[in-house]
Amino acid sequence: MQRDQAVLSLRNLTKTFPGVKALDGVKLDLYPGEVTALVGENGAGKSTLVKTITGIYQPDGGDIYVCGQPVVIQTPEQARQLGITVIHQETVLFDELSVAENIFAGNYLTKGLLKRLDWPQMYQRSGEILAQIDAPIDPQTPLKELSIAQKHMVAIARALSVDARVVILDEPTAALSYHEIEELYRIIERLKQSSKAVMFITHKFDEIFAVADRYVVYRDGSFVGEGLISNVREEELVEMMVARSIKDTYPKQTVDIGAPVMEVENFCHPSEFTNISFDVHAGEILGFYGLVGSGRTEVMQALYGLSKAATGRIMIDGSQTRFHSPAEAIAAGLVYVPEERQQQGVVLNLPIFQNISLPQLSRLNRWGFLNEQSEYELAREYGERLNVKAASWSQEVGNLSGGNQQKVVIGKWLATQPKVIILDEPTKGIDIASKAAVHRFMSELVAEGLAVIMVSSELPEILGMADRIIVMHEGVMVKHFHRSEANAQKIVSAATGGKAA
Incomplete structure (x- = not known):
């Protein structure tokens, strides 16, 4: 796979909380048309990294580059303007609003000198974005009538509505059924085809090997390693994550079963x-x-x-x-x-x-x-x-x-x-x-x-x-x-x- 210039790069990024060094000089590169799996235990620094990339936290040191240019991301709005968006495990949407209203929340399309809401344009644009990810959802449908999987599709459509260059998927399959996960995989493939840089965070190794092109491993707030998924085995990723080999994740004991x-x-x-x-x-x-x-x-x-x-x-x-x-x-x-x-x-x-x-x-x-x-x-x-x-x-x-x-x-x-x-x-x-x-x-x-x-x-x-x-x-x-x-x-x-x- 040809490697273009990274859309998002982090160098020597640090973030410290009282008594805890959450990020200790980490690095990361996200490339267009590729899925990079961010791998690490709970406490490895993944959540802190996402909050730093999206302007919720400010780093204590290090540099952030977007398309090779140094940037300072002080607010989530600045991250959005730079084309960085995140879809969390528990999607933050509004059940009482329509699909179109959720897609354009905070970024409504307007017309005229009085900047009135342009509902026809928002409905049309919502339909076009949903069609891009093959999500047959009526933009005027109230969100509360949708399934969890459909709500994830709306969240992805919302990300695409602001012309996102970087899409971060944080534990996106936690509440999805087997068939809904398969549909999410297809959506991720479409994001790749449209040259989005995707960061995929999950604890499930079958998902990592199903969708990711590259991996980056963090441990205790530090960068451990990176590479192509095609060149690594699950056992090697586990060892990098925990600094020891876990040969038996399911330590089933033989026990005499009673009454x-x-x-x-x-x-x-x-x-x-x-x-x-x-x-x-x-x-x-x-x-x-x-x-x-x-x-x-x-x-x-x-x-x-x-x-x-x-x-x-x-x-x-x-x-x-x-x-x-x-x-x-x-x-x-x-x-x-x-x-x-x-x-x-x-x-x-x-x-x-x-x-x-x-x-x-x-x-x-x-x-x-x-x-x-x-x-x-x-x-x-x-x-x-x-x-x-x-x-x-x-x-x-x-x-x-x-x-x-x-x-x-x-x-x-x-x-x-x-x-x-x-x-x-x-x-x-x-x-x-x-x-x-x-x-x-x-x-x-x-x-x-x-x-x-x-x-x-x-x-x-x-x-x-x-x-x-x-x-x-x-x-x-x-x-x-x-x-x-x-x-x-x-x-x-x-x-x-x-x-x-």
Whole structure:
């Protein structure tokens, strides 16, 4: 592939926060018509880099060049004017506005001396941009009527509306189904064909090798290496990321599986799922797999008492029960680690020790008096056990990396000493080393006799960690595999409604 002049270049870029050197003299080159994967663990400096490129942060040192010319990017508006745009994992759009209004928000087309909004031109231009990425969406449609994948297309169209030269995709597939990811790949290919320089940030190596032409690796805020994807193997990228070889990301232990801890019979919801029946045993990891919209998460939330409309029979340790609230589930020994950790799992502006102690305030703080020492000791016990990386247990959770936030959520619920723990997408959005740490800890939990239900959309994780696998499709359990008989083809076929499984 011919290498033209880089559209965006960084040289010796540094950024320091109190006590932390987030970027330590890093470099980066993004070329037109190429996808460059930015690879690194949580805490490697990727988010800080993106915020610096887009004018949210100001670097302490170093140089930024656009098409060979030195620039200073002091605001997001300046970045936009230079043709730099970013599409985040959770797309920032406006549900109550139309597609066209979202595409041109902050950059509306006007006409006449009075600069009135030129709606016909915006609708026409929106349609043209959407057609460029093969997105058959009516520009006048309210955004709230679109799927997550379609909203991503609108976000990309918004980037193209300002004649972007650099498009940064930050974990763009986290909430997409298998088919929606394939469509995103096609859109990325069209961006390449139109000579956009694309930076692709993801923790999923299959995506890196599917779409990227080049890679750049950061570790602990420093540049480690770069090169062509065609010249590197996954094992080499992992070793560059973590400075050590991770040969076994899925450290599955052989554990004697005990008696059933939780049994579910004919569990139904009038609109989400029907006839869900399964059991999970002590020392077992039971995997639930399905595409987005299959009903996996809805089942788990209903079991946990978050849905009042569900019906059916639940047994824990042989005693029939029914949870009308999460508090009742926790008291019975069932806990749930949600997929959306920042919205549902932690309180970002509270310190680590208060997050971990939150479900047990009445036990730790007797007679209504706060006992911060007890809360701190509990946080230290589970924080050390999960190897949470933090300056202190008083650090705000919002200042931790995604992987360490997830460890805090898991630690919070493990501290209640449950019998069954539901892990919904336990490694979503976290790096390879943090994934391996979570998987090792899962193995330790079942070795101690805990029953684990793991909901995951990542096939390698399901195949690598689960003892049994339940596949859901459109709210129904369609297949039940034992570990020895499961493979990727059977599971995907079942999840997509195929017959081959």
